[in-house]
Amino acid sequence: MNYQVLSRKWRPQFFREVVGQEHVVLTLQNAIKRGRVGHAYLFSGPRGVGKTTTARILAKALNCKKGPAPEPCNECGNCKSITEGRSMDVLEIDGASHRGVEEVRALRENVKFSPTSSLYKVYIIDEVHMLTNEAFNALLKTLEEPPEHVRFIFATTSPHKVPLTILSRCQRFDFHKIPLKLLVETLKNVSQRENIKIAEGAFLRIARISDGSLRDAESILDQLVSYVEGEIQEKDVDYLMGKVGREHLSEFILYLEKGEIGKCWSKVEELSQEGKPLEGFLDDCGEFLKDVLFLKIGIGDSETRNLLQGEIYREIRNIREERLIELMENLVELRERVRRSDTPLLTLEAGLARLSRKEAGAVKVKKDKAEKAEKVEEQRPEAKPPSPQEDSWEQVVKEVKKLGNLLYAVLKGSKVREMKEDKIVIAMPCNAAYFNTIPQKDKLSAWIKGKLGKEPEFIFREEKSKKEKKAKYDKIVEEAMRLFNAKVVRKENNG
Ligand SMILES: Nc1ncnc2c1ncn2[C@@H]1O[C@H](COP(=O)(O)OP(=O)(O)O)[C@@H](O)[C@H]1O
Numbered sequence: 001m002n003y004q005v006l007s008r009k010w011r012p013q014f015f016r017e018v019v020g021q022e023h024v025v026l027t028l029q030n031a032i033k034r035g036r037v038g039h040a041y042l043f044s045g046p047r048g049v050g051k052t053t054t055a056r057i058l059a060k061a062l063n064c065k066k067g068p069a070p071e072p073c074n075e076c077g078n079c080k081s082i083t084e085g086r087s088m089d090v091l092e093i094d095g096a097s098h099r100g101v102e103e104v105r106a107l108r109e110n111v112k113f114s115p116t117s118s119l120y121k122v123y124i125i126d127e128v129h130m131l132t133n134e135a136f137n138a139l140l141k142t143l144e145e146p147p148e149h150v151r152f153i154f155a156t157t158s159p160h161k162v163p164l165t166i167l168s169r170c171q172r173f174d175f176h177k178i179p180l181k182l183l184v185e186t187l188k189n190v191s192q193r194e195n196i197k198i199a200e201g202a203f204l205r206i207a208r209i210s211d212g213s214l215r216d217a218e219s220i221l222d223q224l225v226s227y228v229e230g231e232i233q234e235k236d237v238d239y240l241m242g243k244v245g246r247e248h249l250s251e252f253i254l255y256l257e258k259g260e261i262g263k264c265w266s267k268v269e270e271l272s273q274e275g276k277p278l279e280g281f282l283d284d285c286g287e288f289l290k291d292v293l294f295l296k297i298g299i300g301d302s303e304t305r306n307l308l309q310g311e312i313y314r315e316i317r318n319i320r321e322e323r324l325i326e327l328m329e330n331l332v333e334l335r336e337r338v339r340r341s342d343t344p345l346l347t348l349e350a351g352l353a354r355l356s357r358k359e360a361g362a363v364k365v366k367k368d369k370a371e372k373a374e375k376v377e378e379q380r381p382e383a384k385p386p387s388p389q390e391d392s393w394e395q396v397v398k399e400v401k402k403l404g405n406l407l408y409a410v411l412k413g414s415k416v417r418e419m420k421e422d423k424i425v426i427a428m429p430c431n432a433a434y435f436n437t438i439p440q441k442d443k444l445s446a447w448i449k450g451k452l453g454k455e456p457e458f459i460f461r462e463e464k465s466k467k468e469k470k471a472k473y474d475k476i477v478e479e480a481m482r483l484f485n486a487k488v489v490r491k492e493n494n495g
């Protein structure tokens with residue numbers, strides 16, 4: 001037998017098999033029972049939560065030879081042909097690839113003909129928001145006076161992009177993300193039926209990553225099956241999905257907690273070099289802390305509890321509740337700052353430095369900052385120094401303007417390339433030697449040193465912009481062509 005992906009193989013064929021969308025399913029079944037099925041439905045909701053699945057079941061329930069019935073029989077010819085996608089009376093149209101007015105006109109022609117072997121002609125238009133305006137207008141004409149035998153089911157992940165004129169002619173159902181518990185339960189079911197060997201902790205991990213999409217959950221499971229030999233473990237999920245494993249997170253939090261900022265930074269740098277997104281890493285940290293916290297205050301579910309049983313979590317579990325909350329809050333805030341920053345790695349590293357100083361706790365941070373700012377203001381009223389821990393480099397440069405225009409002009413195009421406890425490397429578009437001659441330069445160093453509390457060495461490095469580099473490169477090529485009387489036959493992109 002041909003291999004079939006899990007999400008196809010286990011696509012629900014009955015309403016009762018659709019999980020997490022009871023509000024939709026029950027209403028549809030009631031409408032069928034009462035003979036009050038509407039002419040057009042709009043199924044909206046995130047991807048992979050059962051919209052297409054439910055549309056097909058509805059089509060079968062309407063056209064089943066024993067129907068219309070609240071459940072299709074899935075055995076008659078009509079049901080079978082719909083399941084296999086070859087029913088003449090149930091047409092699935094992908095709105096994303098059939099966007100134009102021509103397609104909708106063809107549909108309008110088609111609509112006029114009676115169904116061949118069933119009660120209704122059902123049109124399922126997926127990603128309906130992708131239709132062009134002209135197509136919508138054409139569709140509207142049909143929706144205004146639909147033939148009795150026609151039913152429309154539109155599905156979309158972006159209902160706000162569907163014109164109001166269309167929306168107002170549909171009964172709308174909002175599909176929800178599948179709750180975590182249900183995702184886990186469904187994955188367990190599928191694994192059992194498929195004889196997949198998988199550790200308990202891996203289910204929760206997959207479910208978390210899938211963020212409410214059952215299709216995603218099933219396809220991750222599918223990938224794991226083909227990639228892992230033997231029992232699937234939690235760390236396999238992390239590896240496959242490019243996630244930071246719990247053990248790493250636990251280690252990282254402990255470094256932070258113990259104020260070992262150097263180790264925190266190496267960990268972050270390691271992740272960044274592996275190409276892991278920094279924001280994702282902070283999300284994972286937050287999630288992890290939440291689990292630990294829930295466990296400590298006794299509201300963790302059994303799945304989470306099992307996940308955190310191991311010896312390596314003993315130390316983490318000893319962290320005070322208030323400190324866990326503080327860390328969580330600060331990481332969420334830091335995530336926002338990292339997201340908005342032009343120098344995300346620097347912002348993250350600076351934020352972590354602040355966080356690792358335990359005595360400057362979350363509540364104190366703001367006060368602390370305000371106090372320091374006040375003090376400095378007294379000494380040097382002409383410029384309020386920014387804190388490099390928190391502001392983006394761009395922000396720092398803006399503040400520098402107050403120290404002197406020349407300094408500002410020179411720093412404008414600069415970027416932070418590296419930031420360690422003892423060294424900050426700044427790339428400048430100009431000659432670094434020239435920068436060192438600017439008198440206000442020392443002011444800047446003193447300023448940043450004052451904020452960091454340490455004395456990092458500043459290294460200014462000349463770095464030409466891409467455009468300049470290209471100009472230089474072009475000149476060299478030109479020169480070579482002249483010397484060798486040559487022609488360019490092929491260009492290779494090597495930076
Ligand atoms: N609510 C659900 N109940 C059971 N399975 C689901 C559900 N949602 C999604 N699935 C699984 O994911 C697959 C894709 O679902 P689909 O209905 O195409 O999602 P959507 O149309 O919302 O993007 C299905 O074949 C099924 O295996």
Ligand SMILES: [Mg+2]
Nearest residue numbers: 051052126155
């Ligand atoms: Mg779909």
Ligand SMILES: [Zn+2]
Nearest residue numbers: 064073076079
């Ligand atoms: Zn049937």
